[in-house]
Amino acid sequence: MTHSWEEMENPVLAVQRFSAWYGKNQVLRAVSLDIPEHKITAIIGPSGCGKSTLIRAFNRMNDLIPGFRAEGAILFRGLNIYGPKVDPVEIRRRIGMVFQKPNPFPKSIFENVAFGLRVNGFRGNLRERVEWALRRAALWEEVKDDLHRKSGYDLSGGQQQRLCIARALAVEPEVLLLDEPCSALDPVATAKIEDLLRELSSSVTIVIVTHNMQQAARVSDYTAFLLLGELVEFGPTREIFTRPKDPRTEAYITGRFG
Amino acid sequence: MKGAAGAWERAVVVGAFLALPLALFTLGVMLVVTALQAGLWTNMHALEAAGLVLTTRSLNLPDGTTLPYVAAAQVREGSAAAALGIARGDVLVEAGGRAVDRPLAAWSSLAALPGRTLEVPLRWVPRAEVLLGTLQVRWEEGQARVVLAAPAPLAMGQGLHPGDILLGVNGTPVTGTRQAWEALVTAARTGAVPAELTVRRGEVSLVLLFDPRREGELPVERNVWRAWARFLTRIGDPRYPEQAGLLPALLGSLGVVLVMALVAFPLGISAAVYLEEYARTSRLTALLELLVASLAGLPSAVLGLLGLEIFARAFQLGRSILAGGFTLSVLILPLVIITSREALRTVPKTLREAALSVGATPWQTVRYHVLPYALPGVLTGVVLSLARALGEAAPLLLLGAFLYVNYAPQSLRDTFTVVPIQIFDWATRPQDGYAVVAACAILVLLVLVLLLNALAILLRARFQRRWAE
Numbered sequence: 001m002t003h004s005w006e007e008m009e010n011p012v013l014a015v016q017r018f019s020a021w022y023g024k025n026q027v028l029r030a031v032s033l034d035i036p037e038h039k040i041t042a043i044i045g046p047s048g049c050g051k052s053t054l055i056r057a058f059n060r061m062n063d064l065i066p067g068f069r070a071e072g073a074i075l076f077r078g079l080n081i082y083g084p085k086v087d088p089v090e091i092r093r094r095i096g097m098v099f100q101k102p103n104p105f106p107k108s109i110f111e112n113v114a115f116g117l118r119v120n121g122f123r124g125n126l127r128e129r130v131e132w133a134l135r136r137a138a139l140w141e142e143v144k145d146d147l148h149r150k151s152g153y154d155l156s157g158g159q160q161q162r163l164c165i166a167r168a169l170a171v172e173p174e175v176l177l178l179d180e181p182c183s184a185l186d187p188v189a190t191a192k193i194e195d196l197l198r199e200l201s202s203s204v205t206i207v208i209v210t211h212n213m214q215q216a217a218r219v220s221d222y223t224a225f226l227l228l229g230e231l232v233e234f235g236p237t238r239e240i241f242t243r244p245k246d247p248r249t250e251a252y253i254t255g256r257f258g
Numbered sequence: 259m260k261g262a263a264g265a266w267e268r269a270v271v272v273g274a275f276l277a278l279p280l281a282l283f284t285l286g287v288m289l290v291v292t293a294l295q296a297g298l299w300t301n302m303h304a305l306e307a308a309g310l311v312l313t314t315r316s317l318n319l320p321d322g323t324t325l326p327y328v329a330a331a332q333v334r335e336g337s338a339a340a341a342l343g344i345a346r347g348d349v350l351v352e353a354g355g356r357a358v359d360r361p362l363a364a365w366s367s368l369a370a371l372p373g374r375t376l377e378v379p380l381r382w383v384p385r386a387e388v389l390l391g392t393l394q395v396r397w398e399e400g401q402a403r404v405v406l407a408a409p410a411p412l413a414m415g416q417g418l419h420p421g422d423i424l425l426g427v428n429g430t431p432v433t434g435t436r437q438a439w440e441a442l443v444t445a446a447r448t449g450a451v452p453a454e455l456t457v458r459r460g461e462v463s464l465v466l467l468f469d470p471r472r473e474g475e476l477p478v479e480r481n482v483w484r485a486w487a488r489f490l491t492r493i494g495d496p497r498y499p500e501q502a503g504l505l506p507a508l509l510g511s512l513g514v515v516l517v518m519a520l521v522a523f524p525l526g527i528s529a530a531v532y533l534e535e536y537a538r539t540s541r542l543t544a545l546l547e548l549l550v551a552s553l554a555g556l557p558s559a560v561l562g563l564l565g566l567e568i569f570a571r572a573f574q575l576g577r578s579i580l581a582g583g584f585t586l587s588v589l590i591l592p593l594v595i596i597t598s599r600e601a602l603r604t605v606p607k608t609l610r611e612a613a614l615s616v617g618a619t620p621w622q623t624v625r626y627h628v629l630p631y632a633l634p635g636v637l638t639g640v641v642l643s644l645a646r647a648l649g650e651a652a653p654l655l656l657l658g659a660f661l662y663v664n665y666a667p668q669s670l671r672d673t674f675t676v677v678p679i680q681i682f683d684w685a686t687r688p689q690d691g692y693a694v695v696a697a698c699a700i701l702v703l704l705v706l707v708l709l710l711n712a713l714a715i716l717l718r719a720r721f722q723r724r725w726a727e
Contacts, residue, residue, distance in 0.1 A: 061611060066539050093617030103608035105627060115626065116616030164612070171616055 012037045012175055012205045013058060018072035020053050022065065027053045029229040030072065035175070035222075040197060040206040042220035042237065044213060046257065049226040051209045052100075055177050058207065059095040060088040077174075093120055096168030097177040101184050102160030104152025104167075109134075109143050112152045112163055116171040129170060137166035138196050158189025162196065169204070176200065178208040182215065194219045213253055217241050225249045289704070295697030301368040302691060303485035306500035308478045309337020312350065312361035313498070314690060317440045320430060327351070327447050328358050330382075331498060342474045344382060351446045351471060352381035359447070361690040368478070377475035383446045386439035388412065389470055393435040396423075404438050416468050419459060426456040442470040489698055496662055499691030502684070504699055506663045510579065510674035511648060513667060517583020518590055518647050523640055525587070526594025530636075533595070534602040535610075535624050554592035561589050562656025570657060577658040580670045585653050590643045597642065601635025602628060634721030638714045645710040649703065651678035677703050 011034035020028040027050045035041050043051040053062060060081060062068045073080045081091050093116075105112050113130045122129065130147070134140040139162040143150065152163055161181055168176055178197070182190040197206055197219050210216050216223050217237060224234040225246075233240060233249045244250040251257060305312070313331035316324045328350040333339050350358055354367035368378060383389060391410035396403045404424045406413065424432045427441035428450050445453040452467040494503025529550075537543040565585025575581035605628050613623040629636075660675045661683040667674045675683075677699055684696035 059615065061615065064607075064611070064614070089614075089617055089619050092615055097611075097615040099608060099611060099615075101608060103606070103612045105609065105612065106631065115613070115618070119613075119616070119618045119622045119626075167612070167616060 010037065011035055012077060013207075014075040015054075016073045016075065018054075018057065018070065018074055020050070020057060020062065020071075021067075021069045022053075023067040027229050028057070031226075031229075031231045033224055033231055033234045035205060035207055037205050038201060038203065039221040040201045040208060040219055041222040041224065042216035043207065043209045043224045043226060044211070044216050044252075045226035045232075046252070047211070048228075050229040051226050052179055054226065055179050055207055055209045056097075058175065058177055059092045059097055061092075061097065063088055093171055094173055095175040095177060096171065096173035097179070098161065098164050098168055098181050100180045102157055102164055104155070104160050104163050106151055106153055108148045109150055109152060109155075109163060110147040113166050113170050116167060120171055122171075133166040133170035134163075136169050136200065137162045138192065138199075139163060139166055156189070158185050158192060161185060161189070161193060165193075165196065169200075173204065175205045175207065178206065180209050180211060183211065190215070213241075225252060227252070292697045292700050292704070295694055296701050298362075298365050298369055298694045299489065299698050300480055300482050300485045301365045302500045302694060303488060304478045304480040305365065305368060306498075307484075308476055309334040309339035310344065310350075310476070311498050311500050312364055312690075314360050317443065319444065325444060325447055326359055327443060328361055328364055338477050342380070342476055343384075343472065344380075344474075344476075345385065345388070347385035348388075349383040349385075349443050349446070350380065351383060351443075352379075352473075354378055357447075357449065365691070365694075368480075374481070375477070375479045378478050379473065380476050381446075381471045381473045383443050383470045384412065384472060386435070389442065390418075390439065393424075393438065395435060402433055404432050404435055412472070413468075417466050418455075418457065418468075421459070423458040424455065425458055425463070428453050429456075442468075446470050486698075489695075490702070493664060493666055496664060499684075499687075499689065499695045502692075502695040504677065504680065504702060506666050507675050507677045507680035507699070508702075509666050510582075510659075510663070511676040513579040513670060513674065514582040514586055514654070514676055515644060515647050517580055517670065518586040519640075519644065521584060522587035522590045522594055522643070526591050527598050527636060529591075529595045530598030530602060531624055531629065534599050535620065535628060550592045550595050553588070554596065557652075558589055558650060559652040559656055561585060562653030564588065565653060565657045576671070577660070577673045578671045579667060579674045582654050582657055582659060582674060582676070583670075585657050586647045586650060589650065589653060590647050593643045593646065594639060597639025598632070598636045601632040601639065604635060605631045634717050638718045641710050641714040641717065645707045645714075648706060648710070649678055651676065651682055655679060655682075 013035035015031055015033050015035075017030045017032055018028060019026065019030050031054060043054060045051045056062045057070065057074060058081075062070070070082055073082060075081075076091065076095070079086070105115065107115075110130055113133050114126055117126060117129060131140060131144075134143065139159060142159060143155070152160060155163060165176075182193055185193065194215065197208065200206060201221075208220065220237045222235065223237040223240040225232045225240065227248055233244060233246045240249065241253055244253060310330060311332035312328050314326055315329045316326040318324055330339070330344055330346055330348045330350065333344050333346050350364060352358060353364045354371050356363070356367040356370075358364040358367060371378065386393070388410055390413050391406060392408040394405045394407040396405050406418055406420060406422045406424065409418045409420055409422070424438055426432055427438070428445050430441050432438045432441060442453060445451055451471060452469040455466045455468045457464055457466055489502065490504055490508065492503035493505050495501035533543060533546065537546075562585060565581060565588070569575050569581040569584045570577060573581070575584070609627055609631065610623055613627045614620070618626070654676055659679055660673055661679060663673065663675050681696050681699045681703065684692045684699060
């Protein structure tokens, strides 16, 4: 499963024959792909294809699930994040994540964003950095008057998800992982997030899992199609959606299953 | 199918309608009965504050039966009762217009009178030397004769003269000095007054009407607050229920529960955090869970034996508050672990992921997020276990806590008693008044436990979080 990209310069994340199990159930089968820097890579596929497992493997979030086991390697700038001496805490600081359901802390908006900075020993102007992160997440104008007064729970669903993005951005991760970030949002909020991702991609590498093919087509530069734990096809989004090489990809994107 | 489901549903409803009123009824009856019993305490204390401590005595009647009567066990110097002329040994026969045969009757008749400050009409038979004066026994014709050698003013005032020989009271022959007085007490107790005294004066026999009772009005102040304040804040005298005090038991309970809290809560919460947040599911954790559950099911008396062997003997702590607190902490530990784990489980996994995904360590995640969000639930468990520990008597009894101590414990190494054991002690004493005092202590314990449980409910309601969808 190798592809040759002329345009692919030094990948940020290189997945090499990566397999994963939950107990006896194998969910990823020798997946290999490269995530290019400062691009948006979408992972698509039907439910249960292993796309969430793959994205959660990038920052070792699967470690929390009892019975999880992995083989193969994922290189993050050349370093295997499943190597023996790697601290998952350090990996997660450099590879941020936004989840399917907005999960703000039940604390003030300010504290939501500041938490990552505090635990990482940030020395600098906390206020400025929080504002910077909220601006990057396109939330600043909506919440600047309520930073300390409103809880993360007081915001709307779309605002909550942008707050989660701001929280992830505050610690300046090199990669931002988004696991179906819009599945709980209405179309207007979804459009806002998509615009935001396009803006962010100039400075952050983004990996997004989505079950919505239109979304993948709209926002991503590259698309990976997973089926039953196998990587079926990976390439520039335009090619995947216009000239899929694999008949299964074509069947999926034309809506014949999934 | 449908019919069967309907039957089950009806059974559930009937069960609820039986169980809930039963629980309410039991609690209600218990509250009312104890409150009624404890209500007498104010009157007991009022009489004691007026100087009068009562006790039950009895005398043997010629027909072989015994007649109980109420005697003044103590009359405080300078008190209202002393001013009235009542002294230790006097027999109280009437209070508030009612005949009294036992202390409970005296306190009850006081309770029947209205008002906060009142003059209680009393009738009493003074002790022999005050009532009759100095008596002598003279042998005449092979028979003992009681001679009034120096009659008291009370006797003189009713027509007795020095040198009179007392032959009988209400037809009962008088054969001894003590028996002469007892015959008069019997007359007063049975209402056969004025008594007919058969007296020989010189060569003349005569019958005199004689009333052995004195009467007066005892000023009494009935103050609920003062009565309860005294009860709660004094060490008390173990001999008389009117002078009972709950202070040693309260301090003992406080000390034991404090030690228990300092040991069981940090350990229990730590164990819960470890099991929920750190431990991977393995045979070891399964075994740990089994042990915790089994510990929770162990009879508390057995834990008392464990406390005796380990803390009192092996650690040489003796029957101290410290040993009691440690023993209770073993009892409470599984409760704290189980409730804390439940509370930790209510914190959504997504919040742990949120914290971890910005680079927080597992400890930071627990410290800044999971534990604070679970705190109301943890505190609810803590408060409920405090209430449970407060009511435990069995393990402490087996540890060797005393039934009664007549001092306030000064340090954690002191021997002690606790409120439930004190209740057990008082409730099993046969004398009048201890049932009242036990009821008072039960009320105190009940109020403490109700307050703690109310606090737990308040905590839960106040801090209950609604997690985001």
